[in-house]
Amino acid sequence: MRGAKSAKWVVGAIVVAMAATACGGGSNDSGKGGGATFRLGITEPKSIDPINAQESEGTLVARQLFVGLYDVKDDGTLAPKLAESAKPNDAGDEWTFTIKKDTKFSNGEPVNAEAFIRGWTRVATKASASDVAYHMNGIAGYKELNGGSSDKFSGLSAEGDYTLKVKLSAPDFEFDKKTAHPAFSPMPKVAGAGDNKSFNDAPIGNGPFKMSGSWEHNKKITLVRNDDYGLEKAKLDKVELAILNPNSGVTLEYKGFESGQFDWARMPVPQMPGAKKKYEPQGEWVKADVAGINYISPFNETSPMNSADARKAISYAIDRAEIAKGVFQGLQEPATALLPPNFKEVYKADVCSSCAKQDKGKAKEYAEKAGLKPGDTLDFGYNTGAGHEEWVQAVAKQVEDVLGVKVKLNGLPFKEALEKQQEKGAKGIWRQAWSADYPTADNFFSPLLSTNGINPDANGKALGDNRGRYSNPKFDELLVKARQTKDAAERAKIYNEAEKLAIDEDQAVIPTWKRTQFRLVNTKKFTNVKIDFYEDPNLAEIGVK
């Protein structure tokens, strides 16, 4: 999970709205009728080819065009797709997948073990320079392939047409869950190399939908139902994805929904209370706690946040409930753990004792123990233009009022903010948010809290996603142990222990709010529309009235 390039950092975790200058979207000829066409607005994806699909827009399209071994249900459990069975060996370092027979790509090529090996190799090959290749770094031979010293993925092999064997470089009993990521899609021969431009823009896959024409950059992407789909076929005839200007995307989506141009929309946060009032009675307002978390990350290595007591003092000083109600108008809920509630197998509420409720007395007590004195300065960084301005001020004020310290807010554009956090000797606290790639606790703990997740370069710059530089050998050991544990319940216990250690005892990070998402959906025409695990509409399952 190297992932400095990971797209899963959530820039605008709470508000994605950026500008309000928008006029309600141009011509509206598809506004009425259109049969079973589902219309929504997205922003320009980086890639829709699984080779580099990363942010939710790109993975939304890639997941309609391709289907792999597994998908994730909205409750975080695995839904088998092409995998008929998945068996790890006793050591957990070799997996055998049996693939469903006789399914085809939409050009007629068979989907077999070779197709999977082809697809995975294509992603991990050095020449592809894929930002999502690191998801495969646990497979044997990844280093050689991604480093360029080999053009074969030595860990992958086919036994007959429909058995895929995967050797791992270290035991991992949750490897099957990782394969739900679109990077693990099978590929037809026609895909060719990673830089095959015509395929990148009009991938030929095996998913519930296929491309209608090519990706019209910055304009639109049109998908039509794949009637040769090997699993349960989609009910929608067509999906039209309009590509909107990212600076006003959310507002445009909302206006588009109001004018009948879209069937699915996000909305700017200030508009939410009004929209809820208007659309909830009609059943057009959907809500989901999704696989992400908002938190504050203290720099564990440098004063004043280099003691667990100081970090606890900050956490106890925050009145999460008051901010949730006053600033977020009741639309966000306080978090009491780092893992999101939809990781059913491992989620435990109230892991973080200091998160439960504001406790001024305890906050002061811990501050005193930590030597955090009234008048001391605490830097509080955040990225600007993503709607964080308000709540960071509320947190800053509460911390100032309770502890008497001076909180210095430091807002920077996202890129500069990232550099500032990576700097050697960075101090104070930062606002952070993280969203899951696949439903494993490891996808949170390993990048965000493990020693490997710091990934410092020669100059002491922290390139990894563990920006707070938390490092505890005991925690690292627990992660390794969890990966080597076959029994799911047993493994969940170890993860619970690890979370308790890092989030409660060490207070490595300070959870603030759950990641809750809201969408408007057209229920007059469509049924069973849900926010899926990746915060996208469940296009393949949507029904038509």
Place this chain on the structure above:
Amino acid sequence: MTELTESAKGPDAATAPTAAANNTAEPAPARITQWGEIRHRFLANKLAVVGLVLVALLFIVAAAAPLIATHDPYAQNLANTLQEPSGDHWFGTDALGRDQFSRIVYGSRIAVIVGLASIFLACVIGCILGALSGYFGKAVDSVIMRIADIFFAFPLLIGAIVIILVMGRGVLPVIVSLAVFSWATVARLLRSSILSVREMDYVTAAKALGASTTRIITRHIMPNSIAAVMSYVSFSVGTAVVAEASLSFLGIGVSPEVPEWGNMISAGKDSLGVSDFLWVYPSSAIVLTVLGFVFVGDGLRDALDPKLR
């Protein structure tokens, strides 16, 4: 018109300006000073007076902010957020329950400080360089004007953003960055005006009498060249207020907890159509301030223009 002039002028100047204003028959008997005439022409301009009143109001509000504000502009009250304007909160409360009226009142301080300080700084730099450039000409002129060209090449906001990213956020970096990208116009204006003034006979006379260069520049050339700069300066204060608000709007000006108009508009922009009071009041404050300075600048230009004499 007459009434306005009557009330505005001092008792001892009573006859003279009225005569000039009527501008009918014989020339005024009393001696009219240059400044007296300028003041008179300025006050005769209704818009200029309106502008002056707006600017005066701004200064009073800024100076007496603690007396005028009804609440602490920093005091959050999360149990009372996004309240519509009411008797207790005249302009409503923001997303953190802070009193909007008090924040706008305190916001005038930043507007005044940044507006005046940045233009004062720009004026000092611009006047010195412009005077040197205009008086000496030749190589000095070329070098200074080419430097000015470089600064002209940067759009004000882009240049300011770069400086702020280097210096960090805060009031001082905003002032410096705005000054750095405004002095070139002042220098240009002063230089061109000096070019014509320095050829005047009285300058030659002063030279012939053996006056020093400094004395010639400060006593003879500057007073006669400064008119163009003065009206520009008044316009520019308005521009600086807008630029400063724009920087804060973009999230790189002063810190978001500081009561400042651009910050307030930025916080209210997503509430378009929902809680319009969040952005309407601070926007109006900016509009009135800028109008005030523009009217004053307009009036000054007309009053100072010797061709109207």
